[in-house]
Amino acid sequence: MDHLLALAGLFGASFLAATVFPFQSELILVGMVASDAFRWWTLLAVATAGNTLGSAINWGLGRFFLRFRERRWFPVKPAAYDRVEHWFTRYGVWSLLLAWLPVVGDALTVMAGALRVNLALFLALVGLGKAARYAVLVAATLGWM
DSSP states (O other): OHHHHHHHHHHHHHHHHHSSSOOOOHHHHHHHHHHTSSOHHHHHHHHHHHHHHHHHHHHHHHHHHGGGTTSTTSSSOHHHHHHHHHHHHHHGGGGGGGTTSTTHHHHHHHHHHHTTOOHHHHHHHHHHHHHHHHHHHHHHHTTOO
16 A cells, blocks of 8 residues: 555656646655665656646646736746747657656647647657656666666
């Protein structure tokens, strides 16, 4: 039961870290990997799933709430939105592989929703990028790098 709660905590931290809430999941993942109490691939899968689904929230904000982008509470400021819109139109959906980047990643995922990127394609690209980032953290923690 303790393992399930710990995994749920990792999932929740990873989920929150991908939304507009300021949260860090990397330290939790590294700590859990270093504890040697969990299989590394389970941790990688849980963190990736949580972070990818959290990004889907941002996609939904862009898809359904873009009309509120000038409001103070909207998670992406107008200047950042304009920069990312230029970036996204230049590099296309492949830029979603960088959705794990701080600050810019949130704006990319909101932009993908605003531009009505297919949700399945969005989840595949964002998930791949986030899995790669977490895999590097896991590998570094285990001394594979």
